[in-house]
Amino acid sequence: MSHIGKSVIRHDGVQKVTGRAEYLADIKLNGMLYAKMLASPHAHARILRINTEKAKALPGVRAVLTGKDDNAMVGIYMVDRSALAQDKVRHWGEAVAAVAADTEAIAEEAVRLIEVEYEVLPIIFDAQEAIQPGAPQVHEQAESYDYIKGVFHPEPGRNIANRTKVRRGDVDEAFARADVVIEHTYEQPQVFHVPLEPHGTIVQWGAEDYVKIYSSTQSPFAVRDLFAHSFNLPRNKVEVIAPYVGGGFGGKSGIHLEPLVGMLSKRCGGRPVKLIPTREEECATLPSRQGMVSKVKTGAMRDGTIIAEEVEYLWVGGAYADYGVNISRAGAMTACGPYHIENVKADSVTVYTNHVFGTAYRGFGHPEVFFGIERQRDLLAKELGMDPVELRLKNLLMPGKETITGELITENTGRVDQCLKVVAEKLKVSEDYTAAERAEMEKTGKYRGKAAAVLQKSPAMPTWSASSAIIHMNEDGTVHITVGGVDFGQGTYTVLQQIASERLHIPIEKISMAPGVNTDMSPYDWQTVASRMTVLCGNALCDACDDLEAQLLEMGGVVLRAGKHELGLADEHVYVKQNPHQRVSYAQICMGYTYENGNAVGGPMIGRGKCIAQGLTNIDPETGQGKTALDWTYGAHAVEVEVDVRTGDVEVLHMASCMDVGRVMNEAMLNGQVVGGVLQGLGTTLSEAVYYDAEGNLLTRNLTDYKIPTFKDLPGNLDVSYIETPQLDGPYGARGVGEHPLISITAVIANAVANATGTEIYELPLSADKVRAALRQTK
């Protein structure tokens, strides 16, 4: 292999380091108008009156919209949100009205002139209270909403947007015979994605309903599909262009501002309208990651065998379901982590509340599930007096065992046990500190502790999720690849270039990919989410390369007067295997071959390829049994922390992470995913949290009070390693890994803090403030 596994540099580096890469905000169109939104100052309130007269009268204002106007209903799985609030607002910061004007300044001024009269309603903020019978409802008309029936299971009248159940064995019987039963509740706040580039969109709703959408999106085809669905348009009249995208982390999947801006453009006679939310709107008006309250009850035998687990996951979904309903479903599928447990009862519920609404976030529910599950494993080990690594090894899913949804684990699935052993060994997690070290800790008040935790994730996507790829040759035998997935920094396109280079025997510099996606020109791809690109898009490209290879061999055979089986590809040539000097270059045949007398045969070569998730099933609505995982990527983290018990500061001294990626495709980019994901996870663990006041007003409104890690917040060191258990249906054995590094970071740090201080913390973030509070309570 000459290219697979190499740290090939990224395809778009030059554009990005020169500032030439064009992001949404950098696009200007002739006649373009600027939009601004008016946000709700209340978390829950009835809209009594909106007066837009003054705004409309302002010179330069071209359109003012409120929920009373044409209003589109949107929602990727549960159609429960209107582009502008209708009748009532359900979270602080919800868009109530919008303006399009000649300049941003005029639009801003117009928004300030809109008068809204509200009747404040009691807020619904506690997920456990929200699901009680008789609780006030966030959505009074929930039963009328359209949703994917059979996949999601809302419970109208209970603030429940979806419930997913897993039932396996008999938990009651098992708890009754367990030697030990422990039960804990874990709480996690919402967190923000904080891509450095905010969302943004330009929509031009032209005559005869031809709609052109530029959007900073991970999901151009989903935007097209959902936009067309909202407005009942044929798909071929909606064109979606994703330029360079400045980070997404799940927050730019699905559909967001496009319908609102589309309506404004339509109102303005088809002039393009641009809307880029401010960072404040990015926090309040655009969705976040869901919060979560998880209750985990675990039954085990004295020897450490876990025989039963019952979990209730209440996801604080906020005002609208968005991806939340599918995240709770994904959470149910992974409810007990990568463990073999015979008796399981899981209820995973997305609860409507008056928080900013939740959406997909790197890890898609798994980081939230694993905080509780991997904390619970350490707590069980403590209860049993066992080494937590030992306890995990005793229960981990191994080939021949089944997951909680009845999926058989094979030799090819991946080895979570090896990941755990690697990191535990690297940081000597099971070794105690010496007496001298302990004495030093006592003296300084800085207590060190270690822990390890495992993780798993499958894509958690619809059973029919598909990708496609087109590869065409230029006159000189260079190659251009087109796909419908977005490379917003993760490096997919570079890996695709490596694959094509390997398959077609062409130097990588001769393989190009245009930045961005255009749904009118790019082949279909479901969405750039779920760590699925290397696998599904990579497989689609392999298929396209096969197609092109067949064409090269066919034309080569004509020219070389040989059968396909006698030919090979090397060095940008088709050659005769037995007599390699008999060969013809790609350049000579890729646009057709011309004989000396001028006759030409063949024609331009274009390879096409496709891939759809194989063998996935819907799950049984009562038991959750079924096959939902295309591939499981396993991993583990180990950490050593130092807790200053006087200040509550948690310092991460050492970390080790190991992932079973199947096959390392590009080591430097893989490291980029792991190092970046781990730091994002450290943010979730130590500082990031969305806070509200008692009235439901958002307090963390910007980056001044929502603190993400900086250059000064890196862990002491991070040792990254990989295991390569090939995924037989992945390209070159690879499986997805984009989201995984972030999973279980919260748990492993909290476990290490407990190991260091003896204090168990059940709530995130582990800010110095909260750690001190916990220490105060236990001392």
Place this chain on the structure above:
Amino acid sequence: MYAFLAPKTLEDARGFLESRPNLKLLAGGTDLIIGLREGLVTPDAVMDVKQIPALTQIRQTEDVLEIGAAVTVDEMLRSGYLSGPYHALYEAGEELANILLRNRATLAGNICNASPGGDMLPACLVLDAWVETIRPDGGRRIPLREFFMGPKRHVLASDEMVVKTVFPRAAGKSAYRKKKRIRGHDLAQVGVAGLLGADGALTLAFGACGPTPICLDVFDTNTQSRAEILDAAMNGIAPIGDVRASKEHRQEMARYLTEAVLDAIEEVRV
């Protein structure tokens, strides 16, 4: 929409202060420009003070250290003057935001923003600094200990402008310690400055521990134990809980940081 004014002399500035009632002063702009963008302040005119040469000076005389209102925090840090008893100012400046903002933010701006947690303020208070102002009809000298009225509120009149911050000659050793939510740039959850004179007199000041920065003087380290000083100091502050820290955490950290400040400065004692 506001007009932009950039006077080149104090006299011109004074003229604008008189003629433009709804005027906002711009030094580093790191607070003002956010306020302008969010519509929190809506002046008719913004007056940039950085073109006035007198305001860009930093100088030390026998008696005082003067820092002009347009001097950036970074320029202060590089001036070489913030040593010895003024070391707390250096430490506070190093802790203020990050290099990009220190290249813009000014001491006078930090003072006039009057945030209870302003990083420079506790150090200014323990050093007994005052500001000198101009107004259409003159000017005055205002001790910082009488300057702050509440969160983002101060005693300046709307037609008054700070031209410099002045630190009297000081002796002893000073320090500033800050607690924040992350290790990188952040506002202070609590900030504590202390100045210990050679005679054992100790002054402490606290940021984000009340509606204004709080200055407590003067303790006598010759007669009071550290515990007594800490207890008295903690009785003198009144932190609240907010999005940045709980009340309890602020109380604990105020005490912890006070100890850290004392650890840093007390070796000066004879």
Place this chain on the structure above:
Amino acid sequence: MKAIQLTVNGGAYKVFCPEDITLLTLLREHLHLTGTKEGCAAGECGACTVIYNGKPINACMVLAMEADGAVIETIEGEAKDGVLSPLQQAFIDCHALQCGFCTPGMIMSARALLDENPTPTRDEIVHAMEGNLCRCTGYEPIIRAIEQIAGGAQ
């Protein structure tokens, strides 16, 4: 509207612009230099870092009018004659970027640091870069890219 003159990447500009816009808006909307990005408009993220009279600053925290007479360097001036600067090349070689949105600001902060101190230590790099946020890379490869240049200078 008011006229101001300034030098950007060595070129002299005379611009008529509103008095209430920031330097960032001036650069992006009036001079069409869109390499400088807006991430927060509040001085928190560093995506709009430019070198302003020799110092790295957030362009969102400067009013355009203040820049009358200023000398400014932006990302567009970093590559010379179509050739990447060693710093830009180091960012690519060290995989110091992913989505790329923070990258222009990162490079300008690093440029300012290296101009003043060609051989910064790791601590000095971290201290100088603190105001530039990145959500993708975990920062480590950015530090390596700058260290690579610093090492080369030694």
